[in-house]
Amino acid sequence: MATVDDDEDGDTVTTEGGRRLRADLLVIAEGVRSRTRASVFGDDIVEERDLDVTMVFGTIPRTERDDDRWRSHTALRGRQVHLRPDPYGTIRAIRLVRHADGRWRRVARTDGGIRPRRAAG
Numbered sequence: 001m002a003t004v005d006d007d008e009d010g011d012t013v014t015t016e017g018g019r020r021l022r023a024d025l026l027v028i029a030e031g032v033r034s035r036t037r038a039s040v041f042g043d044d045i046v047e048e049r050d051l052d053v054t055m056v057f058g059t060i061p062r063t064e065r066d067d068d069r070w071r072s073h074t075a076l077r078g079r080q081v082h083l084r085p086d087p088y089g090t091i092r093a094i095r096l097v098r099h100a101d102g103r104w105r106r107v108a109r110t111d112g113g114i115r116p117r118r119a120a121g
Contacts, residue, residue, distance in 0.1 A: 004040050053078075056095040059086075066091065 003014045004026060011026040028036055037046055062085065071083045078098030083091050 001036050001039070004036075052099045054097045054099065058093045058095075059090045060093050062089055062091055 001013055002016050005012045005014075006026070010022060010024045013021045013023070013026065015021070026040075028034060028040065030036060060083075066085065068085050070085070073081045075081075078096075080094075080096040082094040082096070084094070085091050
């Protein structure tokens with residue numbers, strides 16, 4: 001994405017190759033370290049700050065007992081676990097720890113870490 005121009009009717013994106021794309025709405029979903037945010041909003045509009053969060057992602061096999069619901073559990077001391085079924089026959093597991101002191105702590109099984117389940121059969 002080379003440039004973005006917006007007006008009352010929508011947005012026009014010009015690619016590095018010169019192609020122009022027109023849309024009613026432009027969504028940029030690059031995450032916290034977005035490379036295009038500054039080119040769209042300017043350097044001084046969005047404040048970047050570290051959230052002191054460590055996230056660990058993994059994939060575990062689905063069992064016959066699993067359904068299609070996203071499950072989330074929040075515990076004390078800024079800990080969360082998310083289990084999200086995907087369309088590929090597995091479950092995406094997310095372990096999140098918020099660090100009040102901003103330092104890395106080991107995410108271990110003794111701290112309630114994600115334990116892989118055995119596959120059925």
